[in-house]
Amino acid sequence: MEWYLPVIWAGVIGTAVxxxxxLDGFDLGIGxxxxxxxxxxxxxxxxxxxxxxxxxxxTWLVLGGGGMLAAFPLAxxxxxxxxxxxxxxMLLALVFxxxxxxxxxxxxxxxxxxxxxxxxxxxxxxxxxLVLGGLIQGVTIENGAFAGxxxxxxxPFALACGLGVVTGYALxxxxxxxxxxxxxxxxxxxxxxxxxxxxxxxxxxxxxxWTPLSVPRIAERWFSxxxxxxxxxxxVVTLLVAxxxxxxxxxxxxxxxxxxxxxLFLLGYFGLAISWFPxxxxxxxxxxxxxxxxxxxxxMLVGTLILLPMILGYTTLVYWVxxxxxxxxxxxx
Numbered sequence: 001m002e003w004y005l006p007v008i009w010a011g012v013i014g015t016a017v018x019x020x021x022x023l024d025g026f027d028l029g030i031g032x033x034x035x036x037x038x039x040x041x042x043x044x045x046x047x048x049x050x051x052x053x054x055x056x057x058x059t060w061l062v063l064g065g066g067g068m069l070a071a072f073p074l075a076x077x078x079x080x081x082x083x084x085x086x087x088x089x090m091l092l093a094l095v096f097x098x099x100x101x102x103x104x105x106x107x108x109x110x111x112x113x114x115x116x117x118x119x120x121x122x123x124x125x126x127x128x129x130l131v132l133g134g135l136i137q138g139v140t141i142e143n144g145a146f147a148g149x150x151x152x153x154x155x156p157f158a159l160a161c162g163l164g165v166v167t168g169y170a171l172x173x174x175x176x177x178x179x180x181x182x183x184x185x186x187x188x189x190x191x192x193x194x195x196x197x198x199x200x201x202x203x204x205x206x207x208x209x210w211t212p213l214s215v216p217r218i219a220e221r222w223f224s225x226x227x228x229x230x231x232x233x234x235x236v237v238t239l240l241v242a243x244x245x246x247x248x249x250x251x252x253x254x255x256x257x258x259x260x261x262x263x264l265f266l267l268g269y270f271g272l273a274i275s276w277f278p279x280x281x282x283x284x285x286x287x288x289x290x291x292x293x294x295x296x297x298x299x300m301l302v303g304t305l306i307l308l309p310m311i312l313g314y315t316t317l318v319y320w321v322x323x324x325x326x327x328x329x330x331x332x333x
Contacts (some may be wrong), residue, residue: 004293005298009071010280012304013064018269020060021128022172023315024263027054029173030153031097031121032166033192040110042185045326047101047117049180054101058094059311070300074144075280075290081146082139083131083153090127096120098252122166129165133158136211136272138283157210164203168265171196175258178249181324190249193257197249200261201242204268208235211275218275218282231274 027050037043069076080087097120104113134153141147172195178186214220222231241263248256278286291297 002294003288005294005301006071006287008286008301009067009291009297010277012301012308013067013071014273016060016064016067018266020057021269023057023060025125025169025174025265026050026258027057027236028121028125029169029171029176031117031173032125032170032225033173033177034114034118034121036192038188041328043110043114044105045181045185046177047104047313049326052318055098056315056318063311067300067304070290070299072280072287072290073292075285078139078141078144078146078281078285079135082148083134085150086127086130086134086153090124090131093120093123093127097124098314113245121169125166125169126162127155129162130154130158132165132272136161136207136275137214139281141281141284157207157214160203160206160210164200164207164279167196167199167203168261170297171200171261172258172265175245177248179258180252182325183328190257193261194246194249197242197245200264204238204264208271215275215283221249221275232309234267234271234274238264241266241267 030046034043034046037046067077096116100113100117100120104117106109107113130153133155135292137155137157139146139148139285140152171193174189174196177189178193181189212222221227241260245257245260245264246254248260276282278288280290
């Protein structure tokens with residue numbers, strides 16, 4: 001097997017997951033913040049800020065999941081039964097959330113759809129964090145198949161990751177509102193984002209310390225010599241980016257807080273890549289172990305290399321066309 005094909009596909013899927021986390025993260029964050037809006041008109045405006053983007057953002061989830069099935073079928077066959085409950089719960093939550101987008105604007109009473117939108121967004125974020133935490137702590141595998149129980153993922157560490165993801169998405173949502181709105185809504189969003197930034201840094205610190213203490217191979221990856229001399233800039237840059245976000249929130253910058261929040265997610269994602277690679281399903285299945293046959297990977301890669309620039313181009317165009325502030329009184333419909 002050509003050694004580089006699984007690495008390329010790991011990069012493609014990793015890119016798709018990162019794009020999903022960033023782009024769908026802020027509109028899930030809007031849903032997480034929905035119950036704290038002061039009025040229905042504020043909720044209308046919050047939904048209007050993500051109106052042109054939310055459904056396109058979820059394209060990256062399809063690419064990541066579909067790419068995993070096609071390029072790494074062994075990993076897919078292990079991850080799905082290992083995390084069946086949180087994955088199904090996440091998908092159902094996204095369905096309820098999507099339905100709420102369409103029905104809330106035309107329904108006579110909005111309370112049930114407000115609840116569906118907020119609960120669906122929060123549950124989807126929580127489940128994503130639970131899956132992440134479960135993967136970090138490792139999956140029980142025997143003879144190339146999942147051999148654990150249906151609730152193996154349900155641990156305090158996974159819950160901490162889940163709460164961290166919810167807090168992080170809420171930070172993305174709040175900084176998005178800072179960038180896309182003005183007046184009282186932007187002022188309140190700045191205040192909430194400041195508290196959420198503290199929460200995000202708390203959870204990043206907890207997970208960053210908990211992980212090497214509980215997983216020896218990750219401790220060795222980060223703290224052994226000479227690795228520690230190469231990797232120490234990662235936490236330092238993370239602190240600097242968090243400081244930039246804080247400065248942006250308190251000095252009336254519009255875009256800096258959102259861009260800095262994205263930077264925090266990317267740095268956290270980069271840290272996970274350092275801890276995990278070359279394992280696709282820790283602690284034993286590598287990208288080469290899980291890879292499909294080379295001819296299948298090459299066939300799919302040709303199509304992906306054609307479609308991926310089109311998706312990126314469309315995404316860039318949409319964000320450019322709908323740039324700028326969303327005025328007061330705007331709504332989804």
